[in-house]
Amino acid sequence: MKAVELPKAYDPKDFEDRVYEVWEKEGMFRPNEGEGEAFTIVMPPPNVTGILHMGHALNNSLQDILTRYYRMTGRPTLWVPGTDHAGIATQNVVERQLAKEGLRRQDLGRDKFLERTWAVKEKHHDIIKSQLEKIGSSCDWEHERFTMDEGLSRAVRESFVTLYERGLIYKGEYLVNYCPKCGTALADDEVEYKELPGKLWDIRYPYSDGSGYITVATTRPETMFGDVAVAVNPDDERYTSLIGTMLDLPLTDRKIPIIADSFVDLSFGTGMVKITPAHDPNDWQCGKRHNLPAINVLNGDGTLNENCPEKYRNLPATDARKLVVEDLRALGVLGKEVEHNHEVGHCYRCSTVIEPYLSNQWFVSMKGMADKALAAWKNDEFTFYPRRWENTYSHWLENIHDWCISRQLWWGHRIPVWYCEDCGEVIVSRDDATECPKCGSKNLRQETDVLDTWFSSWLWPFSTLGWPDKTADLEKFFPTSTLVTGYDIIFFWVARMIMASLEFLGEVPFKDIYITGLVRDKQGRKMSKSLGNGIDPLEVIDQYGADAMKFTLCYMATQGQDILIDMDSFRMGSRFANKIWNAARFLLMNLEGANLLDSKELTLTTMDKWIYNQLNEATLKVKVAMQGYKFNDGAQAIYDFFWNDFCDWYVESAKHNLYSEDQAVKDRCVTILLDLLAESMRLMHPFVSFISEEIYQKLPNVHDSLITSRYPVFTEERSFKDDALMVSRMQEAVTSLRAVRSELGIPIEKKIRVVIKCDKDFVASDFFAEEKCLIASFVNASELLIDNDGKTDVQGAFPVAGTGYESYVFVREAIDLEKEIDRLKSDLQKNTASLEGVLKKLSNEKFLNNAKEEAIAKEQGKKAEFEEKIEKGNKHLALLKSFL
Structure with a gap:
């Protein structure tokens, strides 16, 4: 047999790309026939316009470990890769590109805009795939899916139509979260709340009969043009007599009533709340209870609309707010103005402040599906790792709201609904409608909205395997085995996948849910572009592999x-x-x-x-x-x-x-x-x-x-437990003898003489005798004697305790004790002097008051270092003196 040459230096750049290319070319990521139950995992699809960060690197590394492990155990193993079309994010990317050219999507039209978006998708997809290959992801690329590919698009349409037929999808005018920048509605869980500094203004609303005024407080004066009432608590004795009184709405020619509603907090502000149903969720519910009109004062871009006085129209809300405050002050109806921090909703994609917005939207009724998903959890049909994330899951489902699934975008799955322009029939169809089934008209108009991105993602574990068809993949690989994902999408994605799977297939989509931790910087901060503390996985690979x-x-x-x-x-x-x-x-x-x-x-x-x-x-x-x-x-x-x-x-x-x-x-x-x-x-x-x-x-x-x-x-x-025990005793002896060398300052190249005395019942005595040359080589002994009868003279040797034996080192033969003691004393003097200098510095108030925190921390580190050296030195010195 000939020697095999490996390059002297380990350089992953020499072989990682080559090895991956062979794996992929040879089809080694494909599931084999295997033995037993299949192991299936679906990749949480990254946004197609994104790039991989350390969170993706962690998530995909763990999936790869599971996939490779179960593939090697012989189980049929499939890891499904894919990307998400990311409606809002991707449309934003393309619109930003157009803006640099001085264009808007409306200038291109829907079809041309979508052509351009598909081109962007293809470019970014290739980048993401190459990154996944670079980190070594052994997913089956022949099973790769995209949330807007032909098969998944059909699955999305099937699920929409099926839910509509079951009475679980409906359309109506509701108050929704709206992002003016993205120009679309958002679901409740797509809103991120941040505490922002603001102001609370008191505004006087005069009685219509001129007898005085009441005072309301608001953080958004510009929405007053949508006020339709002022509410007081029916138990508030201060205002009982005012219920039914009419008020003049400042800056307008409208009159509004004072009504009673128990949602008003008696202790907050003046105890009077202006009711703006089209722009506040609580007010919306109040308006429905009292059959009040809802007046929307905003355009889709966040500017004020025609329901406001002309001078405020088309102004952004923040600009209109300043002008309204000025006009209220000039009118003499502005009361006190105080600083006020409050929670403000922001778009989870672009961080724009969300506006509550009254509009016609499509919704999924969630309560029934949520109950099934809760029951599946309670019946242990799936398990969270770690278990504490069950609380997040159950809390969201127990407090679920209907899901707003329509988005005012062009990029996405267009809602499969058509309206007959002649008879008004609403057609919901699995196939593109060409004729009205009611009147026969061909004058049809398709719904312009698209579906929320998550509406395709919630089908991911089974749509990627061929559903709604009963495919061989679906039969063999569903339900999947494990989901690896982050905690931040437990409700966006995890819970919804469970609901969809139970609704359409009658079983949960996976058995185990592993929730990864976050990858943070050394200071514990979340990695982000704004902090500049992110780490590019490709840079790590370039440097380390x-x-x-x-x-x-x-x-x-x-x-x-x-x-x-x-x-x-x-x-x-x-x-x-x-x-x-x-x-x-x-x-x-x-x-x-x-x-x-x-x-x-x-x-x-x-x-x-x-x-x-x-x-x-x-x-x-x-x-x-x-x-x-x-x-x-x-x-x-x-x-x-x-x-x-x-x-x-x-x-x-x-x-x-x-x-x-x-x-x-x-x-x-x-x-x-x-x-x-x-x-x-x-x-x-x-x-x-x-x-x-x-x-x-x-x-x-x-x-x-x-x-x-x-x-x-x-x-x-x-x-081999007995053999393992004997070797562990040998390791203990070697480790303790090496420790003696270190403690006594015996150089590693200096040979020592050792005797090991074994107890009569010591299990490894014969093994020690057989391997005494090996033990001697481990501790660099000139002579190592195994004494099983206790007759060897060890006087003057340093004893080292062991389990069933005792080792003895002849220290005086290995080192010059007097010389070593003098060296230690000299080191102790130097370290003591250095410690005194550090202590003097740390007791200097001028230094402590003027020095940077890093400088003080450095001195404190020196203090701990010198103290440790002195402690060890004294211990070492006492040990050596014991041999004199």
Whole structure:
């Protein structure tokens, strides 16, 4: 057998792209026939106009780990990729492009605008796909879907029509959340509330008979043109006699009544509330109770409309507010003006202030579907990891509102509704309507609104598999196994997918829901463009490689916790990848002249049994971690096994056999090392996929692709507990002897003489005797004696306690005690002087008052450092003096 050359330096740029290209070209991401129940996962589709950030990198890394793991267990495994058309976001991108050309979408017309949007979609889609490939996502690209592709568009239409036929979709004039910038309605859960500084104005409304006035308070004076009443609480004795009184609405020629309604808070402000049904949710409900008119004072772009006096028309609301306040002051009806912070709704896409807006919209009735989704949760039909997110899920469903699904956009699924211009018939159809079924007219007009983006996304787990057709994919891969997503879309997406699946297929769409933490910066802040603290996954890959990024994120992904990272954090994953590379390179370069034996025919030593036991245990730990979605535990298990057990202990122990002149000894050693290396690559492949595949393909003892090989399986036959116990005792002895070296300042290159006295019932006494040369090599001993009868003279040696044995180090033979004591005393003097200087500085009030926080923190760090050095030095000195 010839040695195999790996490049000296680990450079992921040399092979990551090449390895991925082979995987994809060979169709290795496609689901195999497999054994047992399928494992299916659908990718939360990123917005087609976006780019991947660290949140996407984390989410897709965890999905990739699950996919690779279950693929290697032999189960038919499908990871469905895809992108979301992101109605508002994508239309905004295209409209911003047009604005730079001095154009509006209306200048192009709907068809031309959509052509341009599709072109933008294609360009951005290619970017997203290349990024997913770059991070190593092993999704089946042949199953890739887009929320506006032909199949999903048909699924969307089928679901709309079906819900309409079931009486669950309706249209009506309602007060909705409206974004003036995006020009569309939004659902309640698409509004983000932020506390903003504002003002509270008192306005006097005169009695129509001229006998005086009442005072109301408002944060939005410009909406007063939509006032239709003033309400008081019926239990408020101050105003009982005023109920029914008419008021003059300032700046207008209208009169409005005082009415009684119990929603008015007696203790807030004046206890009188102006009622503006078209611009406030509470007022809307009040208006319906009292059969009041709703006067909309806004245009779709957020300016005031024709229902306002002429001088305010077409002004933006904020500009109109200033003018109204000035005019009220001039009229003498403006009371006090006070600062007032209040919660203001903002568009979740563009952060524009939301306006409550009266308009005709399409809605889905949610209560019945929500009840089914709650029942499924209570019946344990699916599980959240971690469980605490069930509270978010259940709270939203228990307090659900009907879902406004229409959007005043052009990009999206156009609502499949047509209106007959001749007889007024409303036609809801799975196919494009061409003729009125009532009067036969062909004079039809299609609804101009499109559906909310989430209306296509809530079908994602089954529409991507071919629904509404009964496809082979739907039969085999639905319901899916796991959903990996962020907590911020539990109600946008997760709950709605469960509702849709129960409604259309009668079962939940997935069994497990893993909610990832957020990726934050080291200060715990959410990564954002405004803070400039984001990390580009592609920059991480360029510097450290995709494996380093994935392993670091996984290693830090403790369930239920956020991940705090900076660019340097990925050094950890890079160091591990380097360790893997160097270990494999070392073994492969020492194959020259060795013959590969049948590893199953070999008789194993205690050390061999121990390493196979450790591999067996690591396999079990990974299995438990994957089943419980404790990704960090899985990463920790492979890290500990490969770095500590395999490299630091087993490979080191095997070196003398690897270099042996005895051919049989070398052949046996090489065979076991290659067997362990191959199985280690299989163990770690889901977590560090590129490097493990690259190394695996170089091994002379394997003849398949790692990605489709079988994952290691825990077996009782490989459970060597007694051997593991003996080796653990040896490790304890070696570690304690190395600690003595460190504590006493004995240089690593200086040999020491050691005696290990074993108790009569010590389980590893024979093993210690057999491996005394190995133990000696681990601690660099000139002589190491295993004493099983207690007769060896150890007078003057330094004792080190062990479990079932005691070690003795002849310290005086290894170091010059007097010289070492003098050195320690000198170091103590220097450190004590340095500490005094730091303490003096920290007690100086002038320094504390004028220095920056970083400078003070630096001095405090020095203080802790010198204190620690002095404490250790004194302990070390006392120890050495005990040998004099």
